[in-house]
Amino acid sequence: MMEMTYEQALLYLESTGKFGINLGLKRIEKMLELMGNPERCYNTVHITGTNGKGSTTAITAAILQASGIKTGMYTSPHLIEYTERIVIDGHPITQQEFGRIVAYTKQFIEQMVTEGWEHPTEFEILTAAAFHCFAVAGVEYAVIEVGLGGLLDSTNVILPQVSVITNVTLEHTDRCGTTVTEIAGHKAGIIKSGIPVVTAAVGPALEVIRSRAAAENAPLFVMDSDFSGERLAGENGLQQVTVRTKLYGDNADLPLTLAGRHQAANCTVAVMAVKILARKDRRITDEAIARGVAGAVWPGRFELFIGQPVIIIDGAHNAAGAQALRQTLDEVYSGRRITFVLGILQDKDISGITNTLIRPDDEVITVAPLSVRAADPRELAAAITASRIEAASTVEGAISKAADWAGQTGVICICGSLYLVGTARNIILSRQTTVPRV
Known part of the structure; x- marks a missing residue:
């Protein structure tokens, strides 16, 4: 396998920009098949939404890490370096590792193209490389943020333990529809058969999600119905959040350093998601949830x-x-x-x-x-x-x-x-x- 430096990997990814945004799952599915389906080597949490999905991903990953679980996190876009997109136990991978996983993935892309397949997009390449990276690192859970929409997003090849839809408003109207209902259909595309769904969506978007969850026989947990969050605001945006659930008990006075009512809502959604995971994993305790929330950081968001x-x-x-x-x-x-x-x-x-x-x-x-x-x-x-x-x-x-x-x-x-x-x-x-x- 040819090795790549970080700079060579960036140049290669830049060269794939000409393939643009090309929604669909066939290319990523083929690439992952050739790579031995690394995304099946660990448990996953899948998170989408118009706003807050990145923060919710970060809080969820922080709680799992605080539980003593080796945790991967995949997000986009990055703020400064591509390495920020692929995080293991709170640390972005090194530039050397980034070059290695892109070079590893490239060989399977060349095989695909030789066989007559369309060339994958940059995001598909990064997604496959991240899945491979998590498998090699031996993570137990990977928290995966959707790139765009949900239904046709490259990340929608995983079978998660829980699916999360933070909220739905108008965005990407050129690709996901011109109404909230149409966009909600794309977000709801991450719902899988029998897999629990957590959402803070409201109105027509919630009805779309509710309908899809019912069709997939997926248990649905709706904010302000099945669970809720109360916040106490402090100085400089510091706040405490109490999460209450109908089925899985309460978590009181969680210290959250991310500022704003919207972050309290994101925290509430993340806690609900991990409380579902805790039913199968005893390491996720109330104490671990509190430590994880307190330690969660999400650069560039207030x-x-x-x-x-x-x-x-x-x-x-x-x-x-x-x-x-x-x-x-x-x-x-x-x-x-x-x-x-x-x-x-x-x-x-x-x-x-x-x-x-x-x-x-x-x-x-x-x-x-x-x-x-x-x-x-x-x-x-x-x-x-x-x-x-x-x-x-x-x-x-x-x-x-x-x-x-x-x-x-x-x-x-x-x-x-x-x-x-x-x-x-x-x-x-x-x-x-x-x-x-x-």
């Missing part, structure tokens, strides 16, 4: 850097995410002036995001995220009403300008795109004047 000024980075990239971010800002920093550094991709709901997020007395510096799909910062600035608006040419320049505007008592919020958040996080961590909250 991540707070203490300094003067305070800096928050958040990957809110749709209207629902913007609403959750604004709600949390109003709760944690009521009365404080907010200076936004905002970058949005042009194929996102720009008006929905900005109208939800920006208030007339806010300050906004627009900038282009590092993506070919970035919206023009000058056009974005022209579409916003705020007390002060300026377009910046670089992310670093935007952060410096925001620091000047905010002064020592203001609050800087960097948001709009995970591509922007990843770049900004790298810049902030390279400076010594701010430190992340721990």
Whole structure:
């Protein structure tokens, strides 16, 4: 087998970008078959949803790890490095390991293409490589976040112990449908025969999920019906969550460092999912759940850097995410002036995001995220009403300008795109004047 360095692996993956997003399971199924179906070597939890699926994945994995279970976690996209997508026991794999698993996977892709199959997409390659990596590492559980939708997503080849659908709002309307009902159909596609389902979905989306679960004879656990969460908010977004369930008892006063009501809801969903797993695995105790929740981190989601000024980075990239971010800002920093550094991709709901997020007395510096799909910062600035608006040419320049505007008592919020958040996080961590909250 040919070896690859990390840089060679990235170049190879970049070369597969021409195959775009090509939904379907045939290619990934064939690839995994040739690889010996590594995804069958461990238990899995499958998580989808419009918002919150990444946070829910991180909390679930943290609880399993705190239970003494060797745990893998697969998420997307990454903020800074591809290695962040594949995590074992809380640590991203090394660049050397990333190069090795991509090189290993490539040989089976070449075999597929020789046999006349379509070339897999970048996400399919990464998914297969992650599944292989977890098998080689000997993980007992892997918590798998859906990439896009659910039904036709590359991750939908696993047979999980529990399926999770956090919530459903409009997203990816070019691929998953133009209504919440149609999108819910894609999310509900991860439901498997007889496998328990946990969801916080409401309204028409819940009815679609309920119907699919009934058709698959899958036990359904619905938030605010079969289980619920109560939160007690503290300073700087710290909070405690009490999860109550009808069947599996309560978990009181769980300390959660992820800020906002939406994160309390994500925590509640994750705890419900692991309480289902605990029926078969005695290592998942109430004490382990508390340790896992307390230790859960999810970079780039209302991540707070203490300094003067305070800096928050958040990957809110749709209207629902913007609403959750604004709600949390109003709760944690009521009365404080907010200076936004905002970058949005042009194929996102720009008006929905900005109208939800920006208030007339806010300050906004627009900038282009590092993506070919970035919206023009000058056009974005022209579409916003705020007390002060300026377009910046670089992310670093935007952060410096925001620091000047905010002064020592203001609050800087960097948001709009995970591509922007990843770049900004790298810049902030390279400076010594701010430190992340721990």
